[in-house]
Amino acid sequence: MKKLTQEQIDQLFVFTKKHYVEFYDVQVELVDHLANAIEAAWEVNPNLSFDETLQAEFKKFGIFGFTGLVEQKQNELHKHYNKMLWNEIKSFFTIPKIVLTALLFFLVYYILEKTGAIGETFALAALIISFIVFMFDGFRFIFKIKKEQKKQGKSWLLQSVAQQMFSIPTIGFGGVYFSMIGRFFEENLAVSNAGIYFLTAFLVMHFLFIFVFYNLIKPSLVKSIKETEKRYQTI
Amino acid sequence: MKKQQQLYKGSLNTIIMKLLEQNGKMYGYEITQKVKEITQGEMNITEGALYPALHKMEAEGFLDVEMDKVDGRIRKYYKLTESGVKETVSRMEELENFIRNMQNIVTGPDLKTI
Numbered sequence: 001m002k003k004l005t006q007e008q009i010d011q012l013f014v015f016t017k018k019h020y021v022e023f024y025d026v027q028v029e030l031v032d033h034l035a036n037a038i039e040a041a042w043e044v045n046p047n048l049s050f051d052e053t054l055q056a057e058f059k060k061f062g063i064f065g066f067t068g069l070v071e072q073k074q075n076e077l078h079k080h081y082n083k084m085l086w087n088e089i090k091s092f093f094t095i096p097k098i099v100l101t102a103l104l105f106f107l108v109y110y111i112l113e114k115t116g117a118i119g120e121t122f123a124l125a126a127l128i129i130s131f132i133v134f135m136f137d138g139f140r141f142i143f144k145i146k147k148e149q150k151k152q153g154k155s156w157l158l159q160s161v162a163q164q165m166f167s168i169p170t171i172g173f174g175g176v177y178f179s180m181i182g183r184f185f186e187e188n189l190a191v192s193n194a195g196i197y198f199l200t201a202f203l204v205m206h207f208l209f210i211f212v213f214y215n216l217i218k219p220s221l222v223k224s225i226k227e228t229e230k231r232y233q234t235i
Numbered sequence: 236m237k238k239q240q241q242l243y244k245g246s247l248n249t250i251i252m253k254l255l256e257q258n259g260k261m262y263g264y265e266i267t268q269k270v271k272e273i274t275q276g277e278m279n280i281t282e283g284a285l286y287p288a289l290h291k292m293e294a295e296g297f298l299d300v301e302m303d304k305v306d307g308r309i310r311k312y313y314k315l316t317e318s319g320v321k322e323t324v325s326r327m328e329e330l331e332n333f334i335r336n337m338q339n340i341v342t343g344p345d346l347k348t349i
Contacts, residue, residue, distance in 0.1 A: 009308050028309045029263065033282065035308055036264035062283040072287045076294035231302050232309065 002042040004035050008050055015054065021066045024154040025228060026073065030066060034058070070157070077161040081217060088212045089205075101204065109200040123203055124180050130210060131177040138166030141218075156228050162221040169209075243278050247288050249330050250280075252297070252315065252323040260301060260312040263289060289313055297322050 004012075012031040021027050037057040041048055058065065092101045112119045142163050149155040243250070254269055255261055261269070266289075267280045292298045297319035301312045315323060 003306060004308075006307055025311075029286070029311045032262065032305075032308050032310050033264045035306070036262075040268075060282045062281070064283075068283070069286050069290075073290040073294075076287075076291050080294040080296075231300070234302075 001039065002046050003039060004050075009035060011050075012054070015058075016066060019058075019066045021070055022155055023070065023157040023160070025156050025158075025232065026066075026070055028232070030069075073157055074161055074164075077158065078164055081161065081165055081221065084220065085209075085212055085217050088216055089208055092208055101208075105200055105204050108203055109196060112196045112200060120199065121184070123199055124183055127203065127206055128177055128180055130206070131173070134166075134210060134213075135170050135174075138170055141166060152229075154232075156225060158221070158225050158228055162225065165217060165221065244284075246330055246333075247280065247284060248292060249323075249326040251285075251288060251292070252319065252326060255298070255313060255315050256320065256323050260314040262310050262312050266313075292319070 009031060012034050013027055015034075016027045016030050021030060034054060034057055037060075038050065038053045041053045041056070062068070091097055108123075112123060115122075145159045145163065149159065250270065251266060254266060258269070263282075263285055267282070267285060270278050270280050289298065293300065293313070296316060298313045299316045299319075301314060303310050303312060
């Protein structure tokens with residue numbers, strides 16, 4: 001049976017890259033698929049050329065080629081981590097954790113009500129500072145990933161998902177947090193009663209998000225990226 | 236795509252899971268060929284449908300992957316996880332119910348159910 005040469009396998013990697021598949025783990029799967037399909041076609045007709053057969057097999061992936069496939073995989077993983085994040089946050093609103101959440105809510109509310117303007121200043125400062133820390137940690141994380149990709153000469157699809165998990169909340173909520181800075185320059189800082197409720201709820205949700213993100217999501221992403229690297233290294 | 240392919244479409248994930256349950260671990264191309272072989276060419280899983288289905292089930296935790304080097308290239312095998320095995324059982328039950336109901340509709344009511 002006619003088999004693909006190493007040079008032709010390398011050509012398949014170049015072919016997937018040319019068709020916008022930048023992640024090594026996805027390239028590997030597509031290269032093996034194309035190689036199997038080409039070898040099967042050669043079994044029927046050994047005189048077929050490599051390029052001709054490759055083009056015929058590529059057509060089977062539909063009009064979007066590999067791009068739709070990469071995007072779909074990214075979306076699935078993104079959905080998976082988002083679900084993990086929200087399920088964990090939701091668990092703080094169910095028994096038994098809801099007792100802790102309610103206590104936290106009333107404690108924050110009590111402090112804000114008693115301390116007035118000073119309390120609000122501290123609350124806003126805590127929100128903005130923790131958001132900035134989250135943002136910088138995100139930059140640091142993404143930078144580390146890019147450095148690792150450069151070193152290895154490979155990138156993994158999961159790394160792009162990890163980057164999204166940091167960048168989407170940063171971009172999506174950046175405006176909300178930075179607009180809070182304006183509050184510091186207003187003369188009457190003390191908020192109304194309804195305002196205290198809102199600020200309390202916002203503070204609790206904000207820190208719940210940060211807590212779950214750093215306790216569950218980030219470690220899980222880091223672990224899965226390491227596992228992916230290991231899986232391909234041991235071959 | 237043939238018209239009849241539409242009928243298989245909704246059961247694609249269940250078909251893949253069942254094949255993995257029977258064969259232990261399989262790679263993408265192997266799945267397409269196995270389906271073709273079993274159905275004698277009647278059912279054709281397209282590449283554009285197979286990989287999204289595999290990736291979705293992998294993200295959902297129903298499938299795990301394993302790598303192996305074959306013929307100078309890396310092969311990605313899929314296998315069922317523990318939750319994937321359970322999911323296969325429940326999906327197969329659903330599919331069997333569906334087949335039974337369709338059978339009843341097509342051939343008239345089953346005497347046992349009257």
